[in-house]
Amino acid sequence: MSRNVTTREAWLPQTKQERDDVLLELHRISVSPHFCNSKRYPALLQYIVESTLAGRSELLKERTLGVEVFDRPPHYDTNSDTVVRYTAGEVRKRLSLYYHELDHKPTIQIMLPVGSYVPEFLHALDGLDEERPHAIEASPNIDAIVHASGFEPLSPTVSVPVLIPPVGPRGTKLFHKTLVALGLALIAILGIGLGWRYHFPADTTPVDEFWAPLLRDHRAVTLCSGGVVFKSGNFSGVVTAGKDIEYPFISSQIATAISRVSGLVERHGATVDLQFSASTPITVLREQPLVLLGGYNNLWTLRLLDSLPFRFNPEPEGAAIIEVAQPTHRWARDQSQPYSSADDYALVARFRDSTTDSWVIVIAGLGRNGTEAAAQFATSPRYMQLLRDQLGSNFGSRNVEALMQVKVIDGKTGAPAMLAARAW
Numbered sequence: 151m152s153r154n155v156t157t158r159e160a161w162l163p164q165t166k167q168e169r170d171d172v173l174l175e176l177h178r179i180s181v182s183p184h185f186c187n188s189k190r191y192p193a194l195l196q197y198i199v200e201s202t203l204a205g206r207s208e209l210l211k212e213r214t215l216g217v218e219v220f221d222r223p224p225h226y227d228t229n230s231d232t233v234v235r236y237t238a239g240e241v242r243k244r245l246s247l248y249y250h251e252l253d254h255k256p257t258i259q260i261m262l263p264v265g266s267y268v269p270e271f272l273h274a275l276d277g278l279d280e281e282r283p284h285a286i287e288a289s290p291n292i293d294a295i296v297h298a299s300g301f302e303p304l305s306p307t308v309s310v311p312v313l314i315p316p317v318g319p320r321g322t323k324l325f326h327k328t329l330v331a332l333g334l335a336l337i338a339i340l341g342i343g344l345g346w347r348y349h350f351p352a353d354t355t356p357v358d359e360f361w362a363p364l365l366r367d368h369r370a371v372t373l374c375s376g377g378v379v380f381k382s383g384n385f386s387g388v389v390t391a392g393k394d395i396e397y398p399f400i401s402s403q404i405a406t407a408i409s410r411v412s413g414l415v416e417r418h419g420a421t422v423d424l425q426f427s428a429s430t431p432i433t434v435l436r437e438q439p440l441v442l443l444g445g446y447n448n449l450w451t452l453r454l455l456d457s458l459p460f461r462f463n464p465e466p467e468g469a470a471i472i473e474v475a476q477p478t479h480r481w482a483r484d485q486s487q488p489y490s491s492a493d494d495y496a497l498v499a500r501f502r503d504s505t506t507d508s509w510v511i512v513i514a515g516l517g518r519n520g521t522e523a524a525a526q527f528a529t530s531p532r533y534m535q536l537l538r539d540q541l542g543s544n545f546g547s548r549n550v551e552a553l554m555q556v557k558v559i560d561g562k563t564g565a566p567a568m569l570a571a572r573a574w
Contacts, residue, residue, distance in 0.1 A: 158259065161273035169203045172271055175258045184244040188438070189368050190237050190507075191244060194219050198269050199260060210267040221502070233507050238267060356534035357414070359546030360500060363509040364439040365418045372435060373411060374425045375404060376444025376451070403518040403563060407443055407525035411513065414529045415441075427451070436506045444521050445497075445514035454510060459572040460497055460553050462514075469516055471495050471553065473570075481553070481569075483516055490561035496520035498528045501549035515556065523556040523566040533566065541573040548573045 163169045176199050179185055180192045197219050198210055215234045216222040222231065242262045249259055259272040354362075364371055377400060400408070412422045425434060427448040435450065442451045445462055446469055455461040463470040463480070470482035481495040496515035503510045513528050515521040527533040537552055538545050552571040557564030 158272040158274055161258075161271050163203060163271065171258055172199065172203060172260070175256060175260055178256070179245070179248055179260065182248050184248045187369060190220070190233075191241050194234075194237050195241050195245075195260075195262075195269075198262070198267055202269055207268045212267070215267060231504065234267075236507075238262065355531045356538045357529060357531050358418075359538065360528065360534050360550075361414065361418065361511070362546055363500065363502075364441070364511060365415065365420055368420055368439055370421045370423055371415050371439050371441060372423045372425060372437065373408065373415075373441045373443060374427050374430055374435065374448070374450055375400065375408060376447030376449075377426045377428060401518045403522035404444065407513060407522050410525045410529045411441055411443065432505070436508065439508050440503075440506055440510045442510065442512045442514065443525070445516055448514065451512055451514045454503055454505060455497070455499065455512060455514075458499055458501065458549075458551050459574075460499075460551055460570075462497075462516075471497060471516065481516075481555070489517070490558065492558060494520035494523070494556040494558055494563075496524035496527075496554050496556055496566065497551060498524050498554070499549075499551040501551070519558045519561075519563040520554075520556050522563045524554065527552070527554060527566045527568075533568070536568060537571055540568070540571045545573055 163172055176196065179195065185192045185195070194215065197215065201207060201210055212228050212234045213224075213226075216226060216228065216231070217224055220233050220237075222233070228234070242264065245261055249255065255274070257274045261270045261272060263270055408424070412424075415422050423438070427442075427444070427450050430450070442448055442454065445451055452462055452464065456464075459475065460471055460473055463472050468482070470480045472481075473479040483489070483492040483494060485492070494515050494517050497512060499510075499512040501510055502508075511528065513521060513524045515524055537550070540552075541548070541550060550571065550573045553569045554566040555569055556566050
């Protein structure tokens with residue numbers, strides 16, 4: 151006959167064993183469906199749990215969390231930038247959903263009280279359901295935990311013995327203790343592997359540095375592309391597709407750009423969620439790091455570049471890239487020549503955006519040739535090296551933007567030539 155948990159009380163771990171038990175529960179939460187597909191929610195939860203276990207709960211204030219967890223500047227405006235409050239609310243909600251959906255509740259639960267950034271640890275007074283311990287559900291399989299954590303497997307392979315529970319109450323308690331010890335051993339092994347990985351980091355290329363803010367610790371990236379429909383009387387032969395267009399058209403140049411970006415993202419272990427700008431709401435763009443592809447055919451590109459040093463002229467009849475500091479500086483395709491022979495211009499930008507509260511990369515040309523060349527620029531070690539040389543070795547952690555010119559011959563895209571670059 152099963153015996154269910156009846157009472158829980160707030161509890162603060164005192165020993166290393168108790169703190170390790172909390173960390174094991176934190177791991178289970180982090181790899182659950184409610185947390186594993188996000189960067190912000192597990193990052194905040196991990197920080198506040200580890201800080202509390204280390205006796206630093208008095209530092210868990212909104213501004214401190216904004217700086218330490220979300221890379222905000224020390225004196226950022228917490229009234230206009232609500233990333234900490236919003237994320238804490240989501241963490242609070244997802245913790246409740248996580249425990250609500252469990253058939254059998256663990257001995258230790260982690261909660262985040264309303265109005266506080268200090269987590270609360272709840273401990274069951276009457277123990278676990280004896281019939282089906284929660285620890286058994288978190289299968290002691292090193293490969294599964296390594297895969298779920300996003301770590302590379304260690305070598306040589308670690309073998310985990312199959313445990314057969316002894317018969318009787320004392321045997322059951324012994325089995326529980328063995329499972330907990332095994333779980334802690336697995337965490338230790340993962341920690342050793344992670345330490346080895348960061349103690350001997352692989353050589354990073356300028357491409358890795360440029361994409362690191364989007365791809366570090368993320369499993370998915372939203373790739374939002376512009377779409378068009380044919381219009382023969384227009385200079386480019388197309389116009390931007392609206393929300394009423396069910397199947398927007400993309401050119402072979404845009405398809406090439408999508409392929410380049412998707413290949414790079416997937417080589418870094420993340421997946422690509424492809425969206426089209428006309429039908430994509432802001433709520434979708436906020437879910438994960440964002441890559442915007444296309445200029446005037448992508449309304450989100452026009453909006454999010456609005457505050458950057460270089461941006462697209464908002465007047466559609468005057469398609470051009472302008473420099474905000476010097477509005478007379480304009481780069482536009484020569485409309486006295488056929489579209490297939492006019493040089494294109496493009497922007498590559500990476501910046502932390504306040505609208506989506508995430509890192510954004512923009513790869514956008516005035517036309518399709520510029521977007522194709524910008525994708526080559528953003529995924530090429532040679533061009534990224536040129537950008538790093540221009541901006542300095544620490545360009546991987548700053549907002550950056552590059553302007554380039556693209557030769558177009560018989561409709562074919564030439565190599566990009568960087569005209570200017572900014573970092574801030």
